Amino acid sequence: MNDEHLLDKLKRVAKKLKQNLFVLYLSYKDDRTPWFAKVVAICVVAYAFSPIDLIPDFIPVLGYLDDLMIVPLGIAFALKLIPPEIIELHTEQAEEMRKKGKPQNWFVGILFILIWVLLAIWICRLAFQVFS
Structure with a gap:
C-alpha cells in the first residue's frame, strides 16, 4: 500500500513539473516576460526536453541526479523570475494544452x-x- 501511495505522489510531482515546463515555454513567448527570465526559461525547457543530459543516465546514481535536481531547481528559479500574473495566465493555457494533448x-x-x-x-x- 505504501509503495502505491509513493508512486502516486511521484506521478503527481512529475505531472506538475511537466506542466511547469509548458508554463515556462509559454512565458518565454510572452512579450511582458523580462529578457533575463526568457533566457533562463528557454535554457531550462531546452535542457529538460533535450535527449542529452549533463550527466549521462547510465552512470549509477549520478546519472539521474540532473533529472531529479537540476531540472526542478531550474524550473523553480525560472518561475521566480517571471511576474506572477504572467505565470497565472500561462498556467491556465498550459492546462488547456494538456487537456488537448501534447x-x-x-x-x-x-x-x-x-x-x-x-x-x-x-x-x-x-x-x-x-x-x-
Whole structure:
C-alpha cells in the first residue's frame, strides 16, 4: 500500500513539473516576460526536453541526479523570475494544452538536437586541438 501511495505522489510531482515546463515555454513567448527570465526559461525547457543530459543516465546514481535536481531547481528559479500574473495566465493555457494533448513542435525539437550536435562537434574539435 505504501509503495502505491509513493508512486502516486511521484506521478503527481512529475505531472506538475511537466506542466511547469509548458508554463515556462509559454512565458518565454510572452512579450511582458523580462529578457533575463526568457533566457533562463528557454535554457531550462531546452535542457529538460533535450535527449542529452549533463550527466549521462547510465552512470549509477549520478546519472539521474540532473533529472531529479537540476531540472526542478531550474524550473523553480525560472518561475521566480517571471511576474506572477504572467505565470497565472500561462498556467491556465498550459492546462488547456494538456487537456488537448501534447503539443508537437518538430522544428523546436530539431533545433535542440542541432544545437547539441554543434556543441558536441565544437567540444571534440577543442579537445583535439588541446591533445594534438
